[in-house]
Amino acid sequence: METFNTQMRWDLDKLLCGFDIDKFKNYLKSIKDKLLEIEKYMETNILNERELIIISQAIKKIESAESFYYCLTAEDISFSLLTPLQETILDLKTQVHLIKANLQNRLRNMNNRQFDDWSENIHQKEFITELLKDAEITSDEERVTADFTRDTLSFLEGLYEQMRNKMRIKTNLNSDEAEISFAEASNLSLSHSEQSERIHVFRELNKTLETEADLFASVYNQMVGLRLRENKVRKVDYLDESLKKNGISQPTLNAMWEAVDANIEELSSYLRTKAGEAETKNISWHQLMTSSQPIAFEMTFSEAIEGIIQSLGNIDSDMCEFVRKAIVEGWVDAERRETKSLGGFCAPFLLEEESRISLNYDNSIDSARRLAHELGHAWHFQQMKYAPSLLFSDDTFEMTMAETSSIFFETAFIDYVIQNTNDSSVKKAILASRIERSLNYLMSIRGAFLFEKKFYEYRKDKQLDAKQIEELSRQSQEKAYGNSLSEYEPFVWMKYGQFYQASNPFYNYPYSFGFLLSIGLLELAKKDELFSQKFKGFLSETGMMPMEQLVKKHFQLDFRQQAFWQQSIQRLVQDIEEYNKY
Structure with a gap:
């Protein structure tokens, strides 16, 4: 195995002002x-x-x-x-x-x-x-409305974060009474090693959320109401802004979701398989989110880095060198600390031509996958060379693009791990984890999109109270999961911060888009000798033209045709078929 300095703490001192x-x-x-x-x-x-x-x-x-x-x-x-x-x-x-x-x-x-x-x-x-x-905003009324909306939405996003951060959940973990934060409860409810403890924290978290639901409903109603009022002044549809910001058209979004709908029976078959393994008619949302816990497979930070490098070796040697550079130069902070949020993030420093990645690395395959994901983001940022501009990256950086590179790295890595794992039980567990994450992109995120779309429609006429929002969330999940679960999560709209993003309404479907596109590009990489050159060019032109045009320019793909989406979904169907053989 290749060895080099795999420090787990990032270097912030050489950026801006360090810790001063x-x-x-x-x-x-x-x-x-x-x-x-x-x-x-x-x-x-x-x-x-x-x-x-x-x-x-x-x-x-x-x-x-x-x-x-x-x-x-x-x-x-x-x-x-x-x-x-x-x-x-x-x-x-x-x-x-x-x-x-x-x-x-x-x-x-x-x-x-x-x-x-x-x-x-x-x-x-x-x-x-x-x-x-x-x-584009030309009238005084539009400018005043836009400024007021932008500032108020930022305030409300901050208010949501404060409400969530101040929340305390009473638990009785290991027979010890304690109050834990929302972030800790969310993490333990899905990842605690003991099933009984996961269920306990999950229930206590939801009890607390239920008592706070009216406050969160008020904030969310105000945010959507503000956007709808601005849309009315500008005479645009509520989804127009999001589609334009993501560089895709309505026909493209429709084609993607129609392809998912056409495969809902095949995708739902995995949920029935998991129910059979649990000896129950149907599994719940919580069971699905935690069914692959734990995987009896550990991977040290050094092993994860080596695996990521190896997984990219046949695609682009520059990617391999980039990963080495990111680790050696202290771009990654993988140390476990309570101060870190759930998941991870990649912060770009385009002016300095660097990035910084934060995650809690716990030697699990999931944290290794997340590391690959964030390195994919950093690779994307590295292709975006500095150019003078009067626009903030928020205005040009399409989420559809952002999630393509990250999921590309992630998918390549998990492919490599599965192919190089000899233990059939471990291989099955990792395959299950990949399938469930894939279903999250196509079902959970689809549910979030359907919920947000329906909420905007209802909010045109009136505010919705907490119970109405919970019911809307449940109905959206039912459709997205093909009515295959026994119980749904009524508080997704409170747990997921993307609903409260000030600058990004519909912060959901870009993940589904990026997931399916990355799979399609990974398949293309196996056939096209010029792929690495095309992929770099594709990423480097982020924001210079809409995503759809960039894809046509570099890969000659037409997103409005279901054939492309079907090809990517078929790979997930094949994973499900492979899982059923074990």
């Missing part, structure tokens, strides 16, 4: 001072290229600062110190938006000759394109 909070505050202040200079200049002058370059640089610095803030949240640092940093970063982003809006308003008031004279002195023509593209 005061220096970080001064760093943020220096950005603000630059923006204040621009605002002062704007009082008597039109912004020219010099000022636009300063704004572009400020945007990248703000994005790096935001990524660094996320890294700090994984450390043992008081929220009282972190919250002001987050607020300052949000204020800086708002300040940039206001400067751009002011400039766009001036450009709209120019006559053709004035605009031509101004644009002749802008050599970075992409700045002009971005300003015009980003200036």
Whole structure:
């Protein structure tokens, strides 16, 4: 086995200001001072290229600062110190938006000759394109509504996080009474090694959520209501913004879900198999989410890194070298700490051409899979070279693209592990875990999409109370799981933070999209000798044109045809058939 420095703690010291909070505050202040200079200049002058370059640089610095803030949240640092940093970063982003809006308003008031004279002195023509593209909101009413909506949604997202973080769940684990956090309860309810303890924590968590449901319902009603009011002013449909932001069309989304529906019987057959193994007619949502626990298979951090490298060897040697670099240079923090959130994240530093990955590595196959997933994100960011821009990455970084590279790495890794595992019982367990995660992309996430879509429809007419929301969630899950479960999870809409994302409504279907696309691309990689070159080009052009156009340009794929989606789903069907042979 190849050996190299597989340190499990990341290096933050060489990024921005390290752990010196005061220096970080001064760093943020220096950005603000630059923006204040621009605002002062704007009082008597039109912004020219010099000022636009300063704004572009400020945007990248703000994005790096935001990524660094996320890294700090994984450390043992008081929220009282972190919250002001987050607020300052949000204020800086708002300040940039206001400067751009002011400039766009001036450009709209120019006559053709004035605009031509101004644009002749802008050599970075992409700045002009971005300003015009980003200036779709034309009326004062639209601008005021958009600003109010953006700021209020950010506030409500923060409120949701505070409500969740302050929640305490009473438990009796190992006969010891204790109060644990929402994050800890969510983790234990799905991953505790003892089934009885998992069930206990799951029930206690849901009891607590039920008592808090009215507050969460109020926050969610307000968020969706705000978006619907803005949509009404702009005369757009509630799903239009999400589809445009993800670079796909309604026919493409329809084709994907129709392909899933066409295979619902084959996909549901696995749920019946699991019910048979449990000697029951149907399994519950909680049983499905925990049925593969535990897998009697351990993989150290070093072994996981080696496995990830080996899994990518036949695809692109540059990917292998990249993984080595990420580990050796301290991009990954795999150390287990209670301060870390569930799952993991990859924070990009595009200006510095680096990333930072956080996860709790526990020697399980699932944490190894998650490591591969986050390294896939980092690989994506590495292809996105710095280019001057007046847009935040949030405005151009399509989630459909983001989840493609990450799931590509993850899928390649699990394929490798299954192929190189000799113990049939372990192989079956890992295969089951992969099937269940795949069903999560196509069933659980489908349920979330159906729920959110229905909620928006109902919310047009009135607010929904907590019980109505729970029922809507249950109905959506029933359809998504093909009525194959005995019991559903009524509080998904409270547990999953993606419903409360300020900047990303419908933060669900991009995962299903990325999952199916990554499988299709992985199959393509086995046949196309030029795949690695195409894949790099594909990722490097993120945000330069819509996802659908990029896929046609690099891989000649048509997403509006069900054939592509069927090919990817068929691989999951084959996994289910393989599982049934054991």
